[in-house]
Amino acid sequence: MKTFGLALLICVAWTSACSALQTVASPAGARLILADWQDPASLPPRFRNHCAYDRLSSRYYCSDHCGPEYQFYYCKKESFGCCRINYGYCDWKGLLRCAP
Numbered sequence: 001m002k003t004f005g006l007a008l009l010i011c012v013a014w015t016s017a018c019s020a021l022q023t024v025a026s027p028a029g030a031r032l033i034l035a036d037w038q039d040p041a042s043l044p045p046r047f048r049n050h051c052a053y054d055r056l057s058s059r060y061y062c063s064d065h066c067g068p069e070y071q072f073y074y075c076k077k078e079s080f081g082c083c084r085i086n087y088g089y090c091d092w093k094g095l096l097r098c099a100p
Helices: 002-016
Strands: 051-054 059-062 070-076 079-084 088-090 096-098
Touching (some): 070 088, 079 088
Parallel strands (some): 079 096
Antiparallel strands (some): 051 059, 070 079, 088 096
């Protein structure tokens, strides 16, 4: 039994000691925007309407006429829109993407 406990402890220590994923460098001059984590105050003023508090993520969000259960996401002037709450994000090119 002691051997099993020791082996389990070594296995847990070995798997938790692995390094984190490498950081991916953004293209020169690109700014990473985590659209899902944007505060309503960071949205352009014309999109700051129909705001509410999401209890699951403990954050405020705005829906801007998207409908219930949807959040408005803003990446840049050319890329913005609606996705389900907490499923939208901006890719490295600054385009809005909705996760499934």
